[in-house]
Amino acid sequence: MKEDDAVVPSEGTETTSAPMAEILLRLLPMTLSIVAMILMLKDSEKTTDYGSLSYSDVGAFRYLVHATGVCAGYSLLSAIVAAVPRPSTLPRAWTFFLLDQLITYLVLAAGAISAEMVYLAYKGDASITWSEACDSFGDFCRKAKAATAITFVVTLCYAGLSVVSSYRLFTRYEAPAPVLVLDPVPIGSRDKDVDLSS
Numbered sequence: 001m002k003e004d005d006a007v008v009p010s011e012g013t014e015t016t017s018a019p020m021a022e023i024l025l026r027l028l029p030m031t032l033s034i035v036a037m038i039l040m041l042k043d044s045e046k047t048t049d050y051g052s053l054s055y056s057d058v059g060a061f062r063y064l065v066h067a068t069g070v071c072a073g074y075s076l077l078s079a080i081v082a083a084v085p086r087p088s089t090l091p092r093a094w095t096f097f098l099l100d101q102l103i104t105y106l107v108l109a110a111g112a113i114s115a116e117m118v119y120l121a122y123k124g125d126a127s128i129t130w131s132e133a134c135d136s137f138g139d140f141c142r143k144a145k146a147a148t149a150i151t152f153v154v155t156l157c158y159a160g161l162s163v164v165s166s167y168r169l170f171t172r173y174e175a176p177a178p179v180l181v182l183d184p185v186p187i188g189s190r191d192k193d194v195d196l197s198s
Helices: 017-041 059-083 090-123 138-172 187-193
Strands: 044-047 051-054
Touching (some): 017 059, 017 138, 044 138, 059 090
Antiparallel strands (some): 044 051
16 A cells, blocks of 8 residues: 555544444435335326326436435445444545545436426426326326435435535645646746747
């Protein structure tokens, strides 16, 4: 292991309550993701006039199921890793930071496209002759709206975790050493070398 990889923070160690709070903050979105995923997986409705409608018929809702599943898995794995008492290292801090950012945007995208589909299901779009579906599939729309709302709560949890992991990374470790150092050219010296007479 390189010396830079095991940089120890200069400001002492974490208290016992800080890792416990982080573990709980990582388990909360796991629970909410599972609830949203189960709610969407069970979201189907059958009518005598219009047939049946299921989450699998809508690509945005399929994406929400996959994104919340990935989020739940990562939340559990990251809570386990955070619970293991280890010294904080630079690679570990970068890994948490990058993966927390990735999951935040993954779940945000799932919530956004699902919200758009829920809006279209409730309001329709007359310009492309898309009629409202919630008049006929009310129960389906209510479950989809609830799963979408829960997904946005998961996004807020991961936004908070992203702030925690970025704070941990950027306050504990110094900026990396520059790889390539170029000698700066003074601005005045450039003007002297240019011949403007031609």
